[in-house]
Amino acid sequence: MDNLTHSLVGALLGQAGLKRKTGLAMPALIIGANLPDVDAACLFWLEGVGHLGFRRGITHGPPALVLLPLILAGILYGFDRWQAKRGQRRFGRPEGRLPVSFKWLFLLSFIGCLTHPAMDWLNVYGIRLLEPFSSQWFYGDTLFIIDVWLWAIMGFAVWFSLRREKRGKSGRWPAVSAILLSLTYILANWVLTNASFVPYGxxxxxxxxxxxxxxxxxxxxxxxxxxxxxxxxxxxxxxxxxxxxxxxxxxxxxxxxPWEARPITNRPCGWPNESELATGGSQSEAFLFWSRAPFAERADDGSVILRDARFYDPLARDRFSVALPKVKCEELPVR
Missing domain, CATH: 2.30.140 (Spermidine Synthase; Chain: A, domain 2)
Structure with a gap:
């Protein structure tokens, strides 16, 4: 899911009561909920679609979900100690902050990190939950990667919860209610996804x-x-x-x-052989490792473009494709 959704999940957990466990609990939950996406740094050294074969893997697997919270807890604990040494000077430790417990910082960072793969699993992009022990992709096919209705539910609840706290009231029940409503919404979408297959067998x-x-x-x-x-x-x-x-x-x-099926493309090509795919080098390798529904399409110059049927809309198709300019398209009939 997008990082706003991950952040709202962490904030809701904090508002539901976990932020009272230790000082800096909210940063631990919110940053922890986003931390597995540290693999986005690969965009600085991987070109083209090379990131498809790297992201949602090693930093989303079991070892990372223990190591990353440990690192985050250490940084937050060290930050609190640094602020305490500054005393009343600028950037010193706020007087109202709760005592900081390293144990709770780790547990809350761990909880935040666990929510990340759980949310990422919900869409069709995929996630390698068992990396590095297995590179198998898992798919929930439940929510679109950006779900504005989840934004509305969770965003309003966080705002309303904080507003109640400023008025001296409890902010827990709006957060708990939003968590339950969000889980119900996700479950309903999971049911809808599976119900989509029923008319077709x-x-x-x-x-x-x-x-x-x-x-x-x-x-x-x-x-x-x-x-x-x-x-x-x-x-x-x-x-x-x-x-x-x-x-x-x-x-x-x-x-x-009415039932209506349309071909994914009106310019289908025959699937390239191994030597032709090899002309794409590491780009082809990364794409095919990630792709769940690959197909070959004719480019305007008569060459081949590899695409994935999950991301064929105009906004995404060029970001999830590999051009094979040296491979000539062997056109297939459109069914």
């Missing part, structure tokens, strides 16, 4: 397309089905169906609508 290897009025429904050979959440519309999904290099998209909503 959960265990079917073929998916029916819309009737054309001229005969029986045609079928799409299928090896996987992905229910991809869409922005803003919590009730909508795009059902990505098909097999390697041949994917179709079926819009799915809670409100019944």
């Amino acid at each position: 959960i265990n079917q290897k073929v998916v029916p397309t819309a009737k054309n009025g001229l005969g029986p429904k045609p079928f799409i050979p299928t090896t996987q089905m992905i229910a991809s959440p869409v922005p803003f519309n919590s009730f909508g999904r795009e059902l990505i169906s098909g097999q390697k290099n041949r994917y179709f998209v079926i819009p799915v909503n809670v409100v019944p609508s």
